[in-house]
Amino acid sequence: MTRHDAQALDATDPLAAMRERFALPEGVIYLDGNSLGALPRATGKAVADVVDRQWGEDLITSWNKHGWIDAPATVAAKLARLIGAAADEVLVCDSTSINLFKLLAAALAASPGRTVILSERGNFPTDLYIAEGVTRMLPGVEVRAVDRAEIAASLDDQVAVLMLTHVDYRSGERHNMAALSAAARAAGALSLWDLSHSAGALDLSLSASGADLAVGCGYKYLNGGPGAPAFLYVAAQLQDRLQSPLTGWMGHDAPFAFDGDYRPAPGIARFLAGTPPIIAVIALAAGLSSFDGVTMREIEAKAASLTDFFITCVEARCPSVVLVSPRDAKERGSHISFRHPQAYAVMQALIERKVIGDVRMPNLIRFGFAPLYNRHEDAFRAATVLGEILDGNLWNDPRYRQQSKVI
Ligand SMILES: Cc1ncc(COP(=O)(O)O)c(C=O)c1O
Secondary structure (H helix, E strand, O other): HHHHHHHHHHHHHOOOOHHHHHOOOOOOEEOOOOOOOOOOOHHHHHHHHHHHHHOOHHHHHHHOOOOHHHHHHHHHHHHHHHHOOHHHEEEEEOOOHHEEEEEEHHHHOOOOOEEEEEEEOOOOHHHHHHHHHHHHHHHOOOOEOOOOOOHHHHHHEEEEEEEEOOOOOOOOEOOOEEEEEHHHHHHHOEEEEEOOOOOOOOOHHHHHOOOOEEEOOOOOOOOOOOOOOOOEEEEEHHHOOOOOOOOOOOEEEEEHHHHOOOOOOHHHHHOOOOOOOHHHHHHHHHHHHOOOOOOOOHHHHHHHEEEEHHHHHHHHHHOEEEEEEEHHHHOOOOEEEOOOOOOHHHHHHHHHEEEEEEEEEEEEEEEEOOOOOOOHHHHHHHHHHHHHHHOOOOOOOHHHHHOOOOO
């Protein structure tokens, strides 16, 4: 593979023009949009407007005048298309961790006699921590975390909810959402999907996949900014059967009636808890607008093309790293991980050379490809710089061993 091959692929990329929607720093190859999406050009203006004009001038009237009160639903309606859900099945709210808590507790309460949250041993830690936290509040309930290969066989009549992350945060391996949701349903359990590493990178169809519940981050491929609000999905037919354990006033049927008693709102709105963080919600809306005019089929095709090309380049140039992600694009998300015993130092050397990916300890270097703004040329250049670092042992420098708080 040559730089020319990369440029030829970029020249026929139907999404090439989308890169202009982002304010990417000159000379930086950013391959960490699966951790923090890049800054959309539209975000600064949108945030300045909500702060200076809406908050500054229109003050509290903005809750009605600028639709702030409905923003968790209206912004969710933009997101719904990206995950293959109906607009009234999605909400933008809270963090992924909190949304997991709400949906797990709601699923357990709706499944009398069932006491197990079934999950995967390698699931993202917050998912398992939150599930453990839920069990501490509900005596008799337990987390059953099994290996990937044992998931389907572990679905029995004790399982209330099957909680999985669709695309594994380390390897990028993708679960078959339709098959596992159907298996959960056949066993009488609900399915709950964490879409943090899939939303905005893959062509999801929650409705067609038969998923019952889902959550996901707003700050990764959705480009909502650091700590952006997350989202949750509850399939329409379940909404009135489930109740949020966080019975805050924003999920009340009539928040401004200031009733003494809690009465859940009909539909998805009952999964709101407190006042929405409007500035952050507006920043997420700007991030979602970067998908305007783009189909998720194009997004997934580009994710496959970028990651296929990157694997080919790295394997040709860097014999000392081992591919950990699935080789078949249909079986993975949009990030690629390679194993190297000095992963941390190798990544610091890359970052110093302006190729930004990240590390998952102890030994994975991870590269996320955001279909809206990454190019095949980025993949080629990243593989070339990685090759130079490995050939020359350039990672072997004490300053690359000093670990930061966030890795
Ligand atoms: C699969 C997955 N779930 C959840 C989270 C984080 O959740 P929160 O936004 O609550 O910090 C991450 C963060 O990387 C993640 O990868």
